[in-house]
Amino acid sequence: MLSFRSIPVAAVAALLLVSGEVRAGSPDAGPELPPGFSASEDDGPPDASAVLDAEGQTAAGPATKAPAAKAGAPEGKDKAPQAKPGGPEAKGAEQAGAPDSPGAPGTVQLEGQMEVVPPVPQGPPPWGSLAILGKEVAPGEVRELSLRISESFSGSGVEIPVVAIRGEKRGPTLCLTAGIHGDELNGVEIVREMVDQTRARGLAGTIIAVPIANLHGFQGSSRYLPDRRDLNRFFPGKARGNTASRIAFEIFQNVIRHCDKLIDLHTGSFHRSNLPQIRADLKDPGNLALAKAFGATVIVHNSGGKGTLRRAAQDAGIPAIIYEAGEPMRFQAQEIKRGVFGVRNVLVNLGMIKGSRVNLGEQRIFYETRWVRAERGGILVNEVRLGDEVREGDILGTITDPIRKGKSVVVSPYRGRVIGMVLAPVMIPGYAAFHIGIPGNKPVDTDDTIDQDRPE
Ligand SMILES: [Zn+2]
Numbered sequence: 001m002l003s004f005r006s007i008p009v010a011a012v013a014a015l016l017l018v019s020g021e022v023r024a025g026s027p028d029a030g031p032e033l034p035p036g037f038s039a040s041e042d043d044g045p046p047d048a049s050a051v052l053d054a055e056g057q058t059a060a061g062p063a064t065k066a067p068a069a070k071a072g073a074p075e076g077k078d079k080a081p082q083a084k085p086g087g088p089e090a091k092g093a094e095q096a097g098a099p100d101s102p103g104a105p106g107t108v109q110l111e112g113q114m115e116v117v118p119p120v121p122q123g124p125p126p127w128g129s130l131a132i133l134g135k136e137v138a139p140g141e142v143r144e145l146s147l148r149i150s151e152s153f154s155g156s157g158v159e160i161p162v163v164a165i166r167g168e169k170r171g172p173t174l175c176l177t178a179g180i181h182g183d184e185l186n187g188v189e190i191v192r193e194m195v196d197q198t199r200a201r202g203l204a205g206t207i208i209a210v211p212i213a214n215l216h217g218f219q220g221s222s223r224y225l226p227d228r229r230d231l232n233r234f235f236p237g238k239a240r241g242n243t244a245s246r247i248a249f250e251i252f253q254n255v256i257r258h259c260d261k262l263i264d265l266h267t268g269s270f271h272r273s274n275l276p277q278i279r280a281d282l283k284d285p286g287n288l289a290l291a292k293a294f295g296a297t298v299i300v301h302n303s304g305g306k307g308t309l310r311r312a313a314q315d316a317g318i319p320a321i322i323y324e325a326g327e328p329m330r331f332q333a334q335e336i337k338r339g340v341f342g343v344r345n346v347l348v349n350l351g352m353i354k355g356s357r358v359n360l361g362e363q364r365i366f367y368e369t370r371w372v373r374a375e376r377g378g379i380l381v382n383e384v385r386l387g388d389e390v391r392e393g394d395i396l397g398t399i400t401d402p403i404r405k406g407k408s409v410v411v412s413p414y415r416g417r418v419i420g421m422v423l424a425p426v427m428i429p430g431y432a433a434f435h436i437g438i439p440g441n442k443p444v445d446t447d448d449t450i451d452q453d454r455p456e
Pocket residue numbers: 180181184265266267269455456
C-alpha cells in the first residue's frame with residue numbers, strides 16, 4: 001500500500017535535496033515575505049477577525065454560508081417582524097395595511113388585531129464531523145486519508161494522499177489539488193506548505209488537500225498516466241471509462257464533490273515556463289471573486305477546456321481557479337512562495353483564518369491570450385523575458401538556422417504582456433514560442449480545441 005508518508009513525502013524530500021532551490025523549513029508562524037513584497041491591509045477585505053463574531057459565525061464578507069442571525073433564522077427570513085405585540089412596528093404595519101402581512105412569517109391575523117409570533121429557530125445543524133473517504137474528521141482534527149484511484153501493474157492498490165483539516169468553527173470548504181500532471185512540482189510543495197502551516201484550531205471551515213492527484217505520473221516524472229492520457233482532460237470522469245476517466249471519476253466523486261471552492265495548482269508544460277498567473281473563466285462571478293481573492297498575480301481569462309478539473313468543478317457549481325506558475329520538473333522557491341501567499345489570501349478573504357492579506361503587486365487582468373508561433377525552424381534566442389510588456393511589431397526572439405546561418409525574427413502581432421514562453425531553443429514552424437496576455441474589457445474565449453498548447 002502506498003501512503004502519504006512513505007511515497008510522496010520521501011520523493012518530495014529527495015527532490016528538495018537535489019533542487020537546492022526550495023527554502024529550508026516552513027514557518028509555523030506568519031508568512032515570511034519574499035523580497036519586494038509587503039503586507040497590505042488596505043487592498044483586501046478587513047481582517048478576518050472583524051467579520052467573525054465571538055462565536056466564530058461569519059457576519060459579513062464572502063463566507064456567509066453560516067447563519068447570519070444568532071436566532072438561527074435562515075437567510076432572508078431575518079426580516080420577520082421583531083416587534084412585540086402591539087409595538088409601534090406592528091401598529092405601523094397594521095395601519096399601512098401591508099398587503100402581504102397576513103401571510104408574512106411570524107404574523108397571525110386575529111379579528112383585526114395583529115399578533116406577532118416569534119420566528120421558530122431554524123439554524124443549520126451544529127458544526128460537526130466531516131464524513132469523507134469512509135472516515136469521520138472531527139472539528140479541530142487533521143487527518144491524513146487515502147483514496148484508492150487505481151491499481152498498479154502488479155495488481156496492488158494505488159492510493160493517493162488526501163489531507164482533511166476540519167476547523168473548529170463553521171465555514172466553507174476549500175479544496176487544493178496539485179500534481180494532476182505528475183511532473184508539475186511547484187503545486188505539490190504549495191499544498192504541503194499550506195497543510196503544514198494551517199492549524200485546525202484557528203480554522204473556520206475545512207481544507208481538503210490533494211497534493212499528488214496523478215501518483216502514477218509523479219512517480220515516473222511524467223505529465224501523463226501510464227496509458228499516455230492526460231488526466232486533466234477526463235474530468236468529471238466515468239466509472240467504467242478508460243484509465244484516466246476512472247481515476248478522474250474517483251477523485252471527483254469522492255473529493256471534489258465536498259468542495260465549496262477549488263484551487264488547482266499547475267506549472268507550464270514541456271519546456272515552457274509561465275509567469276505566475278491565475279486562470280479562470282471570468283464570465284462566472286464566483287470564479288472572478290476567487291481569482292481576485294488570491295491576489296498574488298495577474299489574472300488570465302480562459303474558459304477551461306472540456307475535461308479539465310476546473311471546468312468540471314465549475315459545471316458542478318463549484319467556483320474554481322488554477323494557479324499556473326513556473327515550469328515542470330523543478331521546485332521554484334519564488335513561484336511556490338507566491339502560491340502559498342495567494343492561497344493564504346483566499347483563506348483570509350473567505351474568513352477561514354484571521355490575518356492580513358499579503359499584497360504581491362499589481363493584479364492585472366488579461367481577458368484574452370494568444371500564442372505567437374515560430375515560422376521558421378532553427379535555434380531560438382529570446383529577446384524578451386516573462387512579464388515583459390510588448391507592443392505590436394516588437395521582436396520577441398530570433399531564430400537562427402545553424403546550418404545555413406539564415407536568420408529570422410519572431411515579431412509580436414499583439415500589444416500585451418509575456419505570460420508564458422518556451423525554454424527549449426529548438427524550433428520548427430508552428431511551435432508555440434511566446435504566450436501573450438492581451439488587455440481588454442471583457443472575456444474573449446479562444447478555441448481550446450484548436451489550441452493544443454494550453455498548459456493546464
Ligand atoms: Zn498542469
